[in-house]
Amino acid sequence: MQRKRWVHEKSGRTGYAITAIALLVVSVLGAVSFYQQSNVTTSEHATTRAIPLLNLNYLNASQAKEYGILGLLNVSSSSSGSSFDGSPGQTLQFPLTLSLTQFDSSMQSVIVSFKPTSGQEVVGAVDVSAQLSYSNSSVIVYSGRPVTVTMYFHVPINAVSSDFKLVPAGLLLTPPSGIALLIDTNFEGSLTA
């Protein structure tokens, strides 16, 4: 019994020692990390808060919620990457897929209104946004239920030959805050006069 008790006590002391070392290591690492992050005299600042630039391609739920983003509206296209060729007077069509990623349960849906206005997107001498229209004036996008919309680009009569890049413009979101908008299309082609 005595030997068992001695073994038990020794094992307990070893456990305490390991715990103490672990605490020491964690504390030191924490302190080093804190001073690397802040590099300020802690007594000078009650608190600090970092505002990072967010790359919406890599936005995750915890990061989004930390900065008040409740949902992400992603605009993509099955035509991304394929080249287009347009001539004056022609109307080009581009399918768009709108999908809502929900970061907070309160963000069930977003209303997307399509209201391109002159000057919003200009490519060289072409006022693109003045030549853009959409198949819908507005749509409601629910989380997990993508919506397809067609974007039309009316090539101006006076367009000159050029390489051309096109981006969906004029998307207005309701609610206007709490939703991040990621336009992830890639429409490149040429206009041939």
Add this chain to the structure above:
Amino acid sequence: MKGATVLLLLVAFLLVGVLPVHANPYVGSYLSNSQSTSTSNFFGTSFTSTSASVIPSGDWIASEMGNAGTATTGSCPCFYQLGYIIDDTGNVAVTAQYWGPSGSLYSSQTNNVGSASSITLEGITEYVSGSGIQSKAFVYNTLTQYNNNSPNSYTFTAQSTGDTQFYYGTSTGCSSTLLGYQVGVESPTTVSSSSWYVWQNTMEVYTTSWIYQAGSSIEGNNSFFQCISGSAHDIGGAQMSGVSAVYTAANTVEWQYSGTTEGNNVALWSGSGGSTPYACQVSGRC
């Protein structure tokens, strides 16, 4: 053992509470005059010497402008970021992010506006009467576009936050030095290769004309721009170790991974001056 477990939990709790939840390495420059106000802020940048292959998969490098608004009522104090992001494939995206004390007011990003070989990328954040704060990106993808001053331009929707002006220069708040206008480089992790370069130029603000002042460096753990509810807010949150200004001239700096950390408040250029930024030389654009 119970006591030790409780202590361990307490330490873990304190560490979580003390450490920033999210921080990116950042280094930038600021105009080092005493604080003043502007109605438009501008910057230019390019990644033309950057080899995107050195950017690890899933990583990226941003060249960005940060602007602190002067309003303190309603949904403000507010902060406005406009940045170009190059990823590991060489694609360049542009993003506009407007922040208020309650979180993000507005965040929009457009991918595939340019590439590592884009000639130059410029941007402006300005007050538009009757609409609010608005950002515009000017992308010169080809030399022809540059020579003709005919960029692809993208306007981010104006947000009526209450701001009509921005701070530039230095002031004090939350026992910190606040830098209202900054232009810098940010990344999720420092890309430790000497084969990336970020040019930044035309750090100008509009008062009654376009001007710049002497510029100095700032790291992301000291890049405070606003004091909100007793908390000093900074850009990125961590210093960009090993990155330094490898070239400087009036109103211009080139950042590169050199193994040397730039540090804080290092003079990058002296003197003042100003001229209309290139994109704004076309009437009605800015």
